[in-house]
Amino acid sequence: MSLTLGAILYEGFELLDMFGPLEMFTAIPPDKLQVVMVAEAKGPVAAGSMTMAPGLPKVVADFDFSDAPALDIILLPGGVGTVPELENEKLLSFLRERAAKAQITASVCTGSALLARAGLLDGKRATSNKQFFSLATSQSQKVDWVERARWVDDGQFVTSSGVSAGTDMALAIIARLFGQETADQTAEAAEYTWHRDADEDPFADQLNRMA
Amino acid sequence: MSLTLGAILYEGFELLDMFGPLEMFTAIPPDKLQVVMVAEAKGPVAAGSMTMAPGLPKVVADFDFSDAPALDIILLPGGVGTVPELENEKLLSFLRERAAKAQITASVCTGSALLARAGLLDGKRATSNKQFFSLATSQSQKVDWVERARWVDDGQFVTSSGVSAGTDMALAIIARLFGQETADQTAEAAEYTWHRDADEDPFADQLNRMA
Numbered sequence: 001m002s003l004t005l006g007a008i009l010y011e012g013f014e015l016l017d018m019f020g021p022l023e024m025f026t027a028i029p030p031d032k033l034q035v036v037m038v039a040e041a042k043g044p045v046a047a048g049s050m051t052m053a054p055g056l057p058k059v060v061a062d063f064d065f066s067d068a069p070a071l072d073i074i075l076l077p078g079g080v081g082t083v084p085e086l087e088n089e090k091l092l093s094f095l096r097e098r099a100a101k102a103q104i105t106a107s108v109c110t111g112s113a114l115l116a117r118a119g120l121l122d123g124k125r126a127t128s129n130k131q132f133f134s135l136a137t138s139q140s141q142k143v144d145w146v147e148r149a150r151w152v153d154d155g156q157f158v159t160s161s162g163v164s165a166g167t168d169m170a171l172a173i174i175a176r177l178f179g180q181e182t183a184d185q186t187a188e189a190a191e192y193t194w195h196r197d198a199d200e201d202p203f204a205d206q207l208n209r210m211a
Numbered sequence: 212m213s214l215t216l217g218a219i220l221y222e223g224f225e226l227l228d229m230f231g232p233l234e235m236f237t238a239i240p241p242d243k244l245q246v247v248m249v250a251e252a253k254g255p256v257a258a259g260s261m262t263m264a265p266g267l268p269k270v271v272a273d274f275d276f277s278d279a280p281a282l283d284i285i286l287l288p289g290g291v292g293t294v295p296e297l298e299n300e301k302l303l304s305f306l307r308e309r310a311a312k313a314q315i316t317a318s319v320c321t322g323s324a325l326l327a328r329a330g331l332l333d334g335k336r337a338t339s340n341k342q343f344f345s346l347a348t349s350q351s352q353k354v355d356w357v358e359r360a361r362w363v364d365d366g367q368f369v370t371s372s373g374v375s376a377g378t379d380m381a382l383a384i385i386a387r388l389f390g391q392e393t394a395d396q397t398a399e400a401a402e403y404t405w406h407r408d409a410d411e412d413p414f415a416d417q418l419n420r421m422a
Contacts, residue, residue, distance in 0.1 A: 007268075014234070015230045015233055015234045015237065016230055016231060016234035016401060018230075019226045019227055019229075019230035019231075019268075020227060020230075020231070022226055022268065023225070023226045023227035023374065026226065026258075026260040026262065026264055026267055027260055027261060027262060028262065028264075029262045029264070030262060030263075030264040030265060034264065034265070034266065035264065035266060035267065035268075036266060037266075037268055037269075044255075044271050047237075049237040049238055050238060050400070051237065051238060051239065051240045051241060052241075053237055053239075053240070053241040053245065053246065054241060054245070055245065055246060055247060055248075055273065056237055056246065057218075057230075057233065057246075057248055057270050057271070058248075058270070058271040058273075059268050059269070059270055059271075060255050060268070060269040060270075060271065062266065062269075129402070130402060131400060161402055162400075162401065162402035163234065163400075163401040163402050163403065164401050164402050164403040164404070165402050188414065188417065189261070189342060189373075189374075189421075190227060190373065190374040190375050191340070191341060191372055191373035191374050191375050191376050191413075191414040191417075192374065192375040193375070193404075193406070193413055195404070202402075202404055203399065203402040206399065206402075210400075
């Protein structure tokens with residue numbers, strides 16, 4: 001009974017938002033967890049960065065919104081591409097439909113702005129990127145936005161702070177699903193010093209610095 | 212006068228070896244640094260993991276060994292794909308040819324095994340992944356292999372320990388090329404707690420645990 005994690009690609013996603021968590025999730029054997037790459041359309045999807053550099057890495061989506069398998073876990077990155085996607089009803093609809101059936105929907109960085117726009121975080125606790133925190137909070141007043149948190153675990157929805165925080169959140173999700181020892185071994189094999197405390201936020205003082 | 216960084220893809224490269232450093236390097240404005248994705252053949256290249264999971268992310272190479280532009284910086288990841296690539300004379304030749312002209316050739320994790328196999332590290336100080344350290348050391352006796360290091364900076368060649376260590380090394384390279392303030396801002400924007408001390412190695416006790 002393998003779980004399936006769907007990693008959602010869109011133009012301008014942030015590289016480490018996606019691949020910090022996927023480094024950890026792909027260390028779980030495929031008889032326990034399989035990762036699939038999903039986007040609105042199959043094929044290469046270009047990452048983005050604040051500098052709008054050309055030629056950023058393109059990652060291939062193997063599934064689109066119509067043929068993605070059932071997803072037990074959804075991983076939604078942030079990035080400069082978040083802003084245009086706030087108006088992408090196809091993505092928001094896909095997230096609403098699939099999050100309702102998923103065990104865990106996890107966002108990194110500004111990915112929580114998309115979940116909030118979709119209405120999925122209403123009545124829940126959540127966090128987001130520190131330097132652009134208001135991008136998330138402006139999407140819904142009905143979310144209990146947590147300013148100081150490395151990540152926030154509200155059960156079915158888990159949201160992390162900016163970029164690197166997603167890796168710490170991913171290890172916490174691995175601990176919940178597969179046990180603490182598996183999470184510890186996964187971090188060690190990647191020579192990763194895991195921030196284990198969700199409430200300890202070294203970057204809280206950057207709140208809205210760039211907003 | 213923008214510098215060009217060539218990120219080298221091969222089948223079975225480790226995701227975070229590549230995208231931890233690229234998260235940091237792509238934060239540098241393109242008028243100072245441009246990133247190009249290079250592989251033996253153009254097109255999608257699949258990542259690998261120790262679990263040999265199917266369907267791992269595929270990243271697109273925009274250039275091959277024959278048409279890659281002049282490279283000022285070379286970024287070489289490790290991963291399970293390192294072992295077959297040790298026999299790939301086309302890759303080793305490309306590395307020899309391009310490293311000779313590059314300002315910095317940087318490897319992550321088992322990537323240093325490939326540099327050692329190519330003879331590029333002879334007479335130099337270098338390090339590698341801790342759990343598979345002997346994979347690197349067995350490639351050349353003429354390298355001064357450093358067992359305890361987050362990364363080792365030998366000027367033209369910079370090598371890091373396993374996976375996550377590459378991100379710390381990348382920030383040190385950014386500091387060298389673009390200044391400490393730029394490196395600090397890059398780490399902060401990614402909400403990344405940078406291990407700044409190259410000699411402090413939290414994972415040295417894992418030496419050859421999996422070899």
